[in-house]
Amino acid sequence: MDKLLIQGGVSLKGEIRIAGAKNSALPILAATLLTHDTVKVCNLPHLYDITTMIELMGCLGVEPIIDEKLNVEINSSSIKHFNAPYELVKTMRASILVLGPLLTRYGQAEVALPGGCAIGSRPVNLHISALQAMGANITVENGYIKASVQGKLKGAHIFMDLVTVTGTENVMMAATLAEGQTIIENAAREPEVVDLANCLIAMGADISGQGGDTIVINGVDELHGCTYAVMPDRIETGTYLIAAAATRGHIKVKDTQPDILESVLSKLEQAGSEIKIGENWIELDMHGQRPKAVSLRTAPYPAFPTDMQAQFTALNSVALGSGSITETVFENRFMHVHEMNRMGASMRVEGNTVIVDGVEALMGAPVMATDLRASASLIIAGLVSENETTVDRIYHIDRGYECIEEKLQLLGAQIRRIPS
Ligand code: EPZ
Numbered sequence: 001m002d003k004l005l006i007q008g009g010v011s012l013k014g015e016i017r018i019a020g021a022k023n024s025a026l027p028i029l030a031a032t033l034l035t036h037d038t039v040k041v042c043n044l045p046h047l048y049d050i051t052t053m054i055e056l057m058g059c060l061g062v063e064p065i066i067d068e069k070l071n072v073e074i075n076s077s078s079i080k081h082f083n084a085p086y087e088l089v090k091t092m093r094a095s096i097l098v099l100g101p102l103l104t105r106y107g108q109a110e111v112a113l114p115g116g117c118a119i120g121s122r123p124v125n126l127h128i129s130a131l132q133a134m135g136a137n138i139t140v141e142n143g144y145i146k147a148s149v150q151g152k153l154k155g156a157h158i159f160m161d162l163v164t165v166t167g168t169e170n171v172m173m174a175a176t177l178a179e180g181q182t183i184i185e186n187a188a189r190e191p192e193v194v195d196l197a198n199c200l201i202a203m204g205a206d207i208s209g210q211g212g213d214t215i216v217i218n219g220v221d222e223l224h225g226c227t228y229a230v231m232p233d234r235i236e237t238g239t240y241l242i243a244a245a246a247t248r249g250h251i252k253v254k255d256t257q258p259d260i261l262e263s264v265l266s267k268l269e270q271a272g273s274e275i276k277i278g279e280n281w282i283e284l285d286m287h288g289q290r291p292k293a294v295s296l297r298t299a300p301y302p303a304f305p306t307d308m309q310a311q312f313t314a315l316n317s318v319a320l321g322s323g324s325i326t327e328t329v330f331e332n333r334f335m336h337v338h339e340m341n342r343m344g345a346s347m348r349v350e351g352n353t354v355i356v357d358g359v360e361a362l363m364g365a366p367v368m369a370t371d372l373r374a375s376a377s378l379i380i381a382g383l384v385s386e387n388e389t390t391v392d393r394i395y396h397i398d399r400g401y402e403c404i405e406e407k408l409q410l411l412g413a414q415i416r417r418i419p420s
Pocket of ligand 1: 022023026093094120121122123124125126127128162163164165166167192306307329330331372373400
């Protein structure tokens with residue numbers, strides 16, 4: 001397994017381009033199963049998770065055509081069976097997103113139950129109960145979700161006990177071809193849910209309310225093909241901006257979307273950065289100053305995203321003062337805290353809050369990544385350390401960050417990948 005070698009102490013400076021959003025691309029690729037027409041998906045990021053989803057399509061008998069820019073054309077009329085095997089699902093939980101499309105279009109689906117992961121147990125009970133409310137027969141046997149329905153799913157009025165992003169996405173996709181109207185209450189408002197809804201509407205779906213907490217879908221007989229470009233990745237955007245703030249740098253990120261990052265930009269301004277925004281770019285300048293500690297609380301959109309909690313914890317580790325960070329979405333998303341304390345950070349976890357007393361700089365050390373966003377936070381910790389840091393198990397990183405070391409090198413970081 002490769003490692004990343006980082007020589008800290010450099011302030012990031014320069015410009016990078018942001019890739020398409022992983023968490024929008026994954027449900028949109030699954031949505032191509034809803035029609036026998038060809039769907040062309042553009043602006044896909046070059047990530048392991050994207051190739052895993054394309055591999056999963058292959059498992060179903062669907063052969064995507066990929067061009068040199070990684071635009072993908074999918075025509076699912078060649079589908080042969082409806083089973084998402086454990087070997088693939090265990091590497092990517094988002095495989096669960098084929099459940100709704102397979103069930104509503106083919107009346108059957110067998111998807112391995114995603115296990116827990118480093119950040120929590122991550123059950124999918126809400127996906128299952130919502131589809132059952134729409135008339136699906138679902139059992140969980142031998143680690144597989146076995147779902148079927150005679151005829152069509154029926155529209156239903158669904159109340160989600162918790163805000164669930166992929167739960168909302170699965171139900172919304174299932175409802176597009178169901179009989180009658182589905183209303184999803186307490187729906188996820190994330191921009192990636194809106195991006196999926198816009199793609200489904202381009203395919204002929206009848207959806208309204210996306211982006212709010214009540215989404216209404218009127219089932220139609222069939223969906224047609226379209227060409228759709230995935231939105232920019234707001235988590236990748238925020239990760240680089242936080243890294244620039246932590247290293248007292250000055251960067252500009254292009255091909256992004258400032259209006260969906262308001263909670264993060266507000267916290268970065270509280271940390272002392274000067275932020276300028278344009279239609280599709282964001283510029284952050286620390287004017288060489290040490291960041292100020294910031295307190296925050298993660299919650300579903302539009303609140304501060306859980307996927308940027310670890311990165312902000314890394315910023316707080318070298319900030320002026322103390323800040324508390326509360327994680328309300330996942331039950332175990334502080335794995336990076338222990339690794340950063342090994343690097344000289346001063347953090348203590350109290351329940352679902354980590355209190356961070358900023359230090360001037362960390363000390364480089366060999367550390368290990370546990371999940372996608374924790375990996376990114378350890379890289380930021382390495383960037384603000386004196387001497388050398390090696391980050392192991394960076395396959396987590398390659399799942400969610402396109403060419404991370406190249407982009408950081410473009411910003412002046414001393415970072416390189418070494419085969420271990
Ligand atoms: C999506 O995961 C994202 N992944 C995650 O990003 C993100 O952290 C998360 O939403 C929260 O924003 C994708 O979109 C592919 P949830 P998801 O269902 O949908 C509980 C990354 O780093 N829950 O919104 O799996 C669950 O345990 C990844 O890119 C149930 O209890 O998250 C959690 O506590 C990490 N039962 C909370 O809801 C269910 O049936 C929110 O989870 C479903 C969820």
